[in-house]
Each structure stands twice: as structure tokens, then as C-alpha cells.
Amino acid sequence: MADRERDSVSGTETTGHEWDGLKELDTPLPRWWLYIFYASIVVAVVYWVLMPAWPIGNGYTKGVLGFSDRINVTADVGALRSARAPMYQRLANASASEIAADPELQEFARAAGESVFGDYCRTCHGAGGAGAPGYPVLADDVWIWGGSLADIEHTLRVGVRADHPDTRMSMMPAFGRDRLLTSQQVDDVTEYAISISAASSRLQPDRAAAARGEAIYQEQCAACHGATGAGDRSVGAPSLNDDLWLYGGSREEIRRQVEMGRGGVMPSWERRFDAGTLRALAYYVHEMGGGEPDAPPAPVTTPAATPEPAQNGQPNAPLR
Amino acid sequence: MAKVTLIDTKARANEHAIDARAVNSKEARALYKKREQIYPKLAHGFFRNLKWAAMIVLLGIYYVTPWLRWDRGDGRVDQAVLIDFEGRRFYFFFVELWPQEVYYITGLLILAAFAIFLSSALFGRVWCGYACPQTVWTDLYIYVERAIEGDRNARMKLDAASWSWRKAAKKIAKHAIWILIAAATGGAWVFYFGDAPTLFRNIFTGQADPVVYLFIGLLTLTTYALAGTMREQVCTYMCPWPRIQAAMIDKDALSVTYRGDRGEPRGPHKKGDSWEGRGDCIDCRQCVAVCPQGIDIRDGDQLECINCALCIDACDDVMKKVGRPLGLIAYDSYANLDRRKQGNPDRYKLIRPRTILYGVLMAVVAAFMIYGLATRQTLALNVIRDRSPPFVRLADGTVRNDYALKLINMTDRARRLQIEVEGPTGVHLLAPALVLDGEVVAEAHADSVMNVRIHVVAPANIGAGSHRLRFTIRDIASGDVAVSDSAFLAGSTP
Incomplete structure (x- = not known):
């Protein structure tokens, strides 16, 4: 190290190598950079002591400040909940x-x-x-x-x-699948359903088949959907008069619903x-647009054991 | 004045002893060179006084503006100039702008750009020399430095001396005052963004927002670093303006110039000697001693020169003493240098095609802005169509679209606004909560944006596709109208 060559312009040592007449300066790290680097090492060690840092087996060093993001988040969520509670x-x-x-x-x-x-x-x-x-x-x-x-x-x-226990319950029979009606009868009652709906102009029902279907309708369907197909909300029977169909509005889809009697499930919340x-x-x-005015207060069945509002930290509690 | 010294002061002798080197001159520049401290000497004269005046006025504007009050009525902001991020408003005396009107700021910036072009075409870098915050604060910092450590020679001696209690006391005092000024600078800055009297109290009682302290700290640091320790390096290495100025300055533009034709050949001059066959420059280097940028103006126009004109004052002083005409260094143009070479008289052409063009452009932009402000709309409507679902088919076969309307009332009073829609035949509004005497009416609060959800229903035969729709809001009292176009979507039958 003693006789390393010094560059005359910068006064800095060279690396001592030479390639095709080119020499390289061995410029030392800038002091300020070096001191910041040393300071960072010190800060890191202090951090290990104060904050959670090193993994040990199943746990980790907790740090003397006891800092925990999990606890902070729980506290923040709790604060948010209580702020919104009123x-x-x-x-x-x-x-x-x-x-x-x-x-x-x-x-x-x-x-x-x-x-x-x-x-x-x-x-x-x-x-x-x-x-x-x-x-x-x-x-x-x-x-x-x-x-x-x-x-x-x-x-x-x-x-x-x-x-x-008090869930909304309706069950449309699967007239075709369960052989309650013959395939011909299903066809006929489908044509009748189309004829009493706003889809009749669109789908042009077979009048003869619809006439045959009417008797079947009055016998099998009218109890829930009503004699004119207006539906009945008390039993969850949709109106058949409009042109809006839960399972699709084509002739095949309407027939399939008569055949299968599908019904979806919505969870109780x-x-x-x-x-x-x-x-x-x-x-x-x-407020999405179709809300109806409130009828005179309907008897809202509230079970005796109304559950308490969800507690903090329960995994299935929604974050409000 | 029997003595033969050029300037018979002790300071002058000392000057020679230390020698006023232009540390940033071309010859002194080197790739690996460390920064050399510059010790600008105090100049006396017209331009120094002009710079003091500019400093007082500009700092005055900066520190006083946030404290000006402006009555806008009960319960309204009463600060004359305020950028209210929280309330999303910009207040400037009688002007009150909303975020969507930021284009006025664009106009202001264009105006500022033309102003700096024009001033450069006329007087070179006057912005750099007198008005730039870097110049103003550096000048202030040098003033403090000079008041504590003395003028150029005393400062050089102090820095060269070994550490003593006296030196330490002076240095500590200087840096302490610098930091105080820096803190006041950052402190004044935050007042533009909040109610100044409240904020002032809160800052000292520790109740201000942490962001306030953060910005005060940040600006304290930058002011202290830029004006205290970096100074001319900011102009030379950080600022883009020295690079741009070449395009702004033509040969008729005035800038601080050493009149080489008159000054050369330079050399020391003894009292009583003839001035025949030599120039007026006696090479006393006073122009270098006062220069805050560490250059020699006699080397010609340079990137480092901020045109502060202090060398003019310094040189004029010397010219007075040696009995030669003033203005060896003066505001002059390249064109005049050429004219004098050819034996023609000087001509100052301030009115030139480019200065006229800049002036006209400024007038046009200013006229646009004034027109814009004078005819500013105070009622606006934004319509946002609900995208999901794109349309809703109702039981009776009609089709519904939903919209969120933002009714923007920029006045100080509540307004009753009638909402209307125009479009294909049969299209009508559906907003049961807003119906008043058969019209759809919303009450918009003063100085606010009101959100209204509204439905539009079209007959069953509307036809698939997109239909044009126009919403109009009308102030029932004043007749003001705002319009916004939107679309109505319908699908084919199921």
C-alpha cells in the first residue's frame, strides 16, 4: 500500500492496475456517505432492541417497545367502529x-x-x-x-x-322432471303462461296449445301465481304478467322453468x-330505483334471541 | 491625495495582500476542484440600493401577504390570499377559484413565462439579479454574515484563523440567525395554506398539524442550505435558467457588460500618468471582490453571471476616484460593442419586434384571463351515468337509466334549481323525493356541490342502443342555466 501511485490531477491513489495505458482511480467513499452508513448500522442495532425484529422458532423477538401492527390495527378498527356506532x-x-x-x-x-x-x-x-x-x-x-x-x-x-326458522320459503314443483305433467302438458302450460304475459307479442304463443294449457294452469299454477298470473308476494310467487323472467325469457327457458321448478337460495344475514x-x-x-313506499308497519318477526352485534376480531365480522 | 496608491484606503492595501481572485472564472475551473468560498465585498451605489429596495419589497410581500384580511361575509374565509386544500378553494382577494378552474393558474404561469421572456429581451437576467428568491435570500444571508463577521477581508481572515472562542461565537451567532431566518421563511410559507392567525398560535402551542411542522422543517432546511451554504452553486449547477437565457437574449438586449473597447489594455495606473494609449481599466479587481458569483465580469458574458450589477457600482466608485468617466462596466448590448468598434454612436433599442411580440402576447393572455374571470360561471352541472346495470327494464316494459348529478353552486347563497331532461320522445325524470309542484327541484346549499341521484325513464319502444340526453339545471330565481350532455342506454328485448 505504501507506494501506490497518486494521480497528479485529483491527488487520489490509483488502483495500481493498468489496462492499455488506462489507470483507475481508487477514489475512497465520500466521508458523508460512509458516516451515514455507520450511523445506519447503529440505528439497525437499536431497532433490533426496540422493535420486533428476529424470528426465533415459532415466534420472534418482541422488542422492548412492544410495538405490534396487529394490535394497532385492531385498535384502529375498534375506534372506527365506536366512531360510527352512533x-x-x-x-x-x-x-x-x-x-x-x-x-x-x-x-x-x-x-x-x-x-x-x-x-x-x-x-x-x-x-x-x-x-x-x-x-x-x-x-x-x-x-x-x-x-x-x-x-x-x-x-x-x-x-x-x-x-x-322463519325463512322466506316457496317451492315451485318440478312439473316435468317429477312427472306431474306430461311433456305435452308442460308445452301447453308454457304457451299459456306466455299468452298471459307481456311477452306474448314477442313470442307469439300457439293459441290452440295455450287454450289447452289454461285448464292445467288453473288447476296446477293459479293457487300461487293467481288466476290471472299476477303472482302473490305472500308466498313468493312471481308475477307472470310482465316480460321479466328470473330464469330467462326465451320460450325454451320459460318451458324449462315449468319443467324443473328451480328456486335459488339466499342466506339469512x-x-x-x-x-x-x-x-x-x-x-x-x-334506493336502487325500484323501492316501494312502506306499507303500514308490517309485523317484523324479531326472534327473541336477537344476536348481539358482531364483536371485534371475529373472523367473519364485516369491517364496517 | 499625495499618495500614489490607487485608492488610498487601508482596505485597498489589504485587498492587494489577499488578492481578489475570481474563483469561478474559466481559468480557475477544474474538474476535481472543491468549491472555494466566495467573500463578496459590500458595494455602494445605485444598483446596491436598488437591490436593497427590491429585497425589502419582495420579502415584505412574502411575509405580509398571508396576514392581509378580506371580508367575504359571515362565516366565510377572511384571509386575502389562501390556498385551502381542505376546503378545495383558492382565494385571492376578490377571486375565489374551485379546483376545476385551475386553468386560471395556467394563464398566470403563461403570463409569468412571457414576463420573464420580455424582461430578458430588454434587460437580460434581471430576474436572476434582483427578484429570484435564491438571490434575495442569499443577499439577506450575506447581509447577516457581513454584520457579524465583517466585510470581505475580515471574513477571509476569520476563516483563515485558527479556532478561538471569538471565532466560535461569531460562527454560532451567524448560523443561529440564519436558522431563525430560515424557520421564519418556512413559517411564513405554511400561512398561505391555512388561517394565518390561528396557525401562528397553534404552531407555538404545539397544536398544529404534524404536516405543518414537516413543511416548516423542510423549508427551514432548504432555505438554510440554499441561501447559507450553497449560494452561487444553485445558480450555476442546479438552475436551468442560465442554460435557457442564451435563447432569450439577443444582441440588443441589455446586460451587465464590461466595455472592453474602453477598458483595454488594462493595467495599474499611477496618479499623474497619462491615460493616452491605454484603457480605463486599472485592474484593481474591485469588480471581482464584490461579485457574489466569484467571476470576473471582464471575461465577458458568462453562465455564472446573474447580472446583479454590483460590479457596476464597484467600478463606478473606482472611476470616480481616478477621474475617468463612469460606466466602464454598465448595462450595455453586444450591438453597441460592435457599433463602437465601427466608430458609430451607441443606440439603445428597447422596442424591437421580439419585445413587441412578447408585449402583445402578454396583453392577449391577460385579456383572456380578465374576460374569463369577468364572465365566470357560478353554476355548473356534472352528470355521471351509472354503468352497472347499464339499463333496467321495468315491469310495464319501460326502460330506466340511473344518473348521479353533481349540482355545483359557486355562490354564497342557497339556490333552488329546477332539473330538466331533454331526449327522445317520452323520456322523463323520475325523482319522487325531489318533486315540487310537478317540477323536479333541488335545493343546492351555498358554496357547495350537491349530489342528486336521479332516474330517467323511457318508453318501451325506445329502441336498442345509445340515445342522446341533455340535462339542464335552472336557477329559478336568477335564471342561470348549466347544461350537461349524457346518454341513455337501452337493450333489445329479452
């Missing part, structure tokens, strides 16, 4: 018109409803309640079980064909959400 409380006791009259509450209900809908409902019912074959459109004005705020909320609470969240969700769906 609004949920107000929401739980508000009617549709009361919500609409209070811009703050309305904004809150909309935002909370949209958030929960996006997490739990959108998968089947589609963004904005667009629906999908077999999953009802929520944005339109056709309701199988009722479109008032109370009706929607009750459907949310008990579900449809769900495991709730009562145990999952507290009253405020359910009200927000119902309001959000109600």
Missing part, C-alpha cells in the same frame, strides 16, 4: 322517509349499504343490483317478496330458502350484521 344506532331506528329527510343519515346509509353490498351481495346480484339469470335484479321494480324497506329488510334477515347495517343495506337496495 350513526348505526340512529339508522337502526329510522324509517325510509326519516332517512330520506336527513341528508347526513342518507349519505351514511348509502355509503354503508354500498360497501356491505359490494362485499356480500354483489357476487350474485351484480354491481348496482344488475342481477343475473337465477339471481333477481334488485334495481328494477319487480319484487318477489315485496319491495318496501321493511319487506327488503325482512328478506335480508331471514333469507330465502335459508336455514333461518341476521346473524352476520347488526340492525344498523341491515337497515343501511335494505335502504341501499331500496
Whole structure:
């Protein structure tokens, strides 16, 4: 090291190598950089002592400050919940018109409803309640079980064909599959159903077949769907007069429904959400465009054992 | 003045002893060179006084502006100039801008660009020399330095001396005052973004937002570093303007010039000697001693020169003493250098095609801005179509689309707005909550954006595809109208 050559211009040592007449400066690290590097090493050691740092077996060194992101997040979520609790409380006791009259509450209900809908409902019912074959459109004005705020909320609470004791329950027989009707009869009753619907101009039903089907309809279907096909919300029988079809509006799809009698399942959400969240969700769906005014207060069946609002930290609790 | 020294002061003798080197001159530049400290000497004269005046005015504007009040009515912001990020408003005296009106700022920036082009075409780098914050704060910092450590020679001696209590005390005092100025600079900056009196109190009671302290700290650091320790390096290495100026300056533009035709050949001059056959420059290097950029103006126009004109003051002082005409260094143009070479008289052409063009362009931009501000709309409408579902078919066969309307009321009073829609035959609004006497009416609060969800229903025979739709809001009281176009989508039958 003693006789390394010094460059005359910069006064810096060279590396001592030479390639085709080129020499390389052995410029030392800038002092400021070096000191920052040393300081970083010191900071790292201090960090190991203060903060969670080293993995040991199944655990890790906790650090003397006891810092934990998990605890902080739980605390933050808890703080958020308690900050929003009064609004949920107000929401739980508000009617549709009361919500609409209070811009703050309305904004809150909309935002909370949209958030929960996006997490739990959108998968089947589609963004904005667009629906999908077999999953009802929520944005339109056709309701199988009722479109008032109370009706929607009750459907949310008990579900449809769900495991709730009071669940909304309807069962259309599979007339074809279970041989309740012959294939010819299914054809005929399909033509009749088309003839009493708004689809008749579109699908041009076979008048003779429809006339044969009418008797079968009155015998087999009218009990639920009504003599004129207006449907009955109390038993969850959809109206057959419009041109909106849960399982598709082509002749084949309508016939297939008569044949198979399909019915979907919606879970009961009562145990999952507290009253405020359910009200927000119902309001959000109600406001999609097809919500109906509240009937005189319907007897909302509230089970004696209403579950407590979900506690913090439960894995299945929605983050509100 | 019997003595034969050029300037019979002790300082002058010392100057010679230390020698005023232009540390940033071309000859002194080297690739591996470390920065050499520059010790600008205090100049006296017209341009120094002009720079003091500019400093006082500019710093005054900077520090005082946030404290000016402007009455905008009850409960409204009363700060004259405020950039309110939280409330999303920009207040400038009688002007109040919303975020979507940022294009006024664009106009202001274009105006500023033309102003700097024009000033460069007329007087060279006057911005750099007098008005640039880097120049103003550096000047202020040098003022403090000079007040504590003395003028050029005293400072050079102090830096060369070994450490003593006296030296330490002076250095500590200087840096302490620098940091105070820096903190005041950062402190004043944050007042443009919040209510100054409230913020002032909160800063000292520790209640201000951490972001406020962060920005004060950041600007304290940059002010201290840029004006205290980096100085001319900012102009030479960091600022792009020295590179751009060449395109802005033509041969008629005035800039600080050493009149070589008059000054050369230079050389020491003894009192009583003839001035015949020699130039007026006595090579006293006073122009170098006062230069804050560490250059020799006699080398000609240089990238480092900020045209602060202090060398003009220094040289004029010397010219007075040796009894030669003033203005050996002066604001002059390349064209004049050429004219004098050919024996023609000087001509100052301030009105030239490019200065006229810059002036006209500024007037046009200013006129546009004034027109824009004078005819500013205070009612606006934004329509956002719900994209999912694209359309909804209803039980009676009609089709519905949903829209979110943003009713923007930029006035200080609440307004009653009637909402209308135009489109294909039979299209109508559906908003049961907003219907008043058969019309769809929304109450928009003062100075706010109101969100309205609205449905539009079209008859069953609307036909598949996209249809044009136009929403109109009308202030029932004043008749103001805002319009926004949108679309109505319908699908084919199921």
C-alpha cells in the first residue's frame, strides 16, 4: 500500500492496475456517505432492541417497545367502529322517509349499504343490483317478496330458502322432471303462461296449445301465481304478467322453468350484521330505483334471541 | 491625495495582500476542484440600493401577504390570499377559484413565462439579479454574515484563523440567525395554506398539524442550505435558467457588460500618468471582490453571471476616484460593442419586434384571463351515468337509466334549481323525493356541490342502443342555466 501511485490531477491513489495505458482511480467513499452508513448500522442495532425484529422458532423477538401492527390495527378498527356506532344506532331506528329527510343519515346509509353490498351481495346480484339469470335484479321494480324497506329488510334477515326458522320459503314443483305433467302438458302450460304475459307479442304463443294449457294452469299454477298470473308476494310467487323472467325469457327457458321448478337460495344475514347495517343495506337496495313506499308497519318477526352485534376480531365480522 | 496608491484606503492595501481572485472564472475551473468560498465585498451605489429596495419589497410581500384580511361575509374565509386544500378553494382577494378552474393558474404561469421572456429581451437576467428568491435570500444571508463577521477581508481572515472562542461565537451567532431566518421563511410559507392567525398560535402551542411542522422543517432546511451554504452553486449547477437565457437574449438586449473597447489594455495606473494609449481599466479587481458569483465580469458574458450589477457600482466608485468617466462596466448590448468598434454612436433599442411580440402576447393572455374571470360561471352541472346495470327494464316494459348529478353552486347563497331532461320522445325524470309542484327541484346549499341521484325513464319502444340526453339545471330565481350532455342506454328485448 505504501507506494501506490497518486494521480497528479485529483491527488487520489490509483488502483495500481493498468489496462492499455488506462489507470483507475481508487477514489475512497465520500466521508458523508460512509458516516451515514455507520450511523445506519447503529440505528439497525437499536431497532433490533426496540422493535420486533428476529424470528426465533415459532415466534420472534418482541422488542422492548412492544410495538405490534396487529394490535394497532385492531385498535384502529375498534375506534372506527365506536366512531360510527352512533350513526348505526340512529339508522337502526329510522324509517325510509326519516332517512330520506336527513341528508347526513342518507349519505351514511348509502355509503354503508354500498360497501356491505359490494362485499356480500354483489357476487350474485351484480354491481348496482344488475342481477343475473337465477339471481333477481334488485334495481328494477319487480319484487318477489315485496319491495318496501321493511319487506327488503325482512328478506335480508331471514333469507330465502335459508336455514333461518322463519325463512322466506316457496317451492315451485318440478312439473316435468317429477312427472306431474306430461311433456305435452308442460308445452301447453308454457304457451299459456306466455299468452298471459307481456311477452306474448314477442313470442307469439300457439293459441290452440295455450287454450289447452289454461285448464292445467288453473288447476296446477293459479293457487300461487293467481288466476290471472299476477303472482302473490305472500308466498313468493312471481308475477307472470310482465316480460321479466328470473330464469330467462326465451320460450325454451320459460318451458324449462315449468319443467324443473328451480328456486335459488339466499342466506339469512341476521346473524352476520347488526340492525344498523341491515337497515343501511335494505335502504341501499331500496334506493336502487325500484323501492316501494312502506306499507303500514308490517309485523317484523324479531326472534327473541336477537344476536348481539358482531364483536371485534371475529373472523367473519364485516369491517364496517 | 499625495499618495500614489490607487485608492488610498487601508482596505485597498489589504485587498492587494489577499488578492481578489475570481474563483469561478474559466481559468480557475477544474474538474476535481472543491468549491472555494466566495467573500463578496459590500458595494455602494445605485444598483446596491436598488437591490436593497427590491429585497425589502419582495420579502415584505412574502411575509405580509398571508396576514392581509378580506371580508367575504359571515362565516366565510377572511384571509386575502389562501390556498385551502381542505376546503378545495383558492382565494385571492376578490377571486375565489374551485379546483376545476385551475386553468386560471395556467394563464398566470403563461403570463409569468412571457414576463420573464420580455424582461430578458430588454434587460437580460434581471430576474436572476434582483427578484429570484435564491438571490434575495442569499443577499439577506450575506447581509447577516457581513454584520457579524465583517466585510470581505475580515471574513477571509476569520476563516483563515485558527479556532478561538471569538471565532466560535461569531460562527454560532451567524448560523443561529440564519436558522431563525430560515424557520421564519418556512413559517411564513405554511400561512398561505391555512388561517394565518390561528396557525401562528397553534404552531407555538404545539397544536398544529404534524404536516405543518414537516413543511416548516423542510423549508427551514432548504432555505438554510440554499441561501447559507450553497449560494452561487444553485445558480450555476442546479438552475436551468442560465442554460435557457442564451435563447432569450439577443444582441440588443441589455446586460451587465464590461466595455472592453474602453477598458483595454488594462493595467495599474499611477496618479499623474497619462491615460493616452491605454484603457480605463486599472485592474484593481474591485469588480471581482464584490461579485457574489466569484467571476470576473471582464471575461465577458458568462453562465455564472446573474447580472446583479454590483460590479457596476464597484467600478463606478473606482472611476470616480481616478477621474475617468463612469460606466466602464454598465448595462450595455453586444450591438453597441460592435457599433463602437465601427466608430458609430451607441443606440439603445428597447422596442424591437421580439419585445413587441412578447408585449402583445402578454396583453392577449391577460385579456383572456380578465374576460374569463369577468364572465365566470357560478353554476355548473356534472352528470355521471351509472354503468352497472347499464339499463333496467321495468315491469310495464319501460326502460330506466340511473344518473348521479353533481349540482355545483359557486355562490354564497342557497339556490333552488329546477332539473330538466331533454331526449327522445317520452323520456322523463323520475325523482319522487325531489318533486315540487310537478317540477323536479333541488335545493343546492351555498358554496357547495350537491349530489342528486336521479332516474330517467323511457318508453318501451325506445329502441336498442345509445340515445342522446341533455340535462339542464335552472336557477329559478336568477335564471342561470348549466347544461350537461349524457346518454341513455337501452337493450333489445329479452
